Amino acid sequence: MAELKDITNHDSIADQINQYHNLISLTADNLQDLKLRIKELDNGDYNKELNAINQAQSELYQALKSLELE
Numbered sequence: 001m002a003e004l005k006d007i008t009n010h011d012s013i014a015d016q017i018n019q020y021h022n023l024i025s026l027t028a029d030n031l032q033d034l035k036l037r038i039k040e041l042d043n044g045d046y047n048k049e050l051n052a053i054n055q056a057q058s059e060l061y062q063a064l065k066s067l068e069l070e
Contacts, residue, residue, distance in 0.1 A: 014069060021067045028060040 006012055035053045038046050 017067055017069060021064060024060050024063050024067070028057050028064070031057050031060070 007016060031053050035050060035057075038049060038053075
């Protein structure tokens with residue numbers, strides 16, 4: 001990720017935002033993988049955890065929309 005000191009113009013700001021966009025997207029994907037693994041467990045009720053993951057994913061996807069520059 002670009003260092004904040006590298007922010008000198010519109011292009012560098014757009015690059016930084018795109019890098020955060022990618023990071024948020026990766027995090028949302030990782031949460032999806034976690035959710036699938038939890039669903040494979042057969043030793044308990046994980047609804048609370050799944051609901052928390054769903055909420056986090058929803059907020060991450062909203063952040064992605066907010067960061068879209070085009």
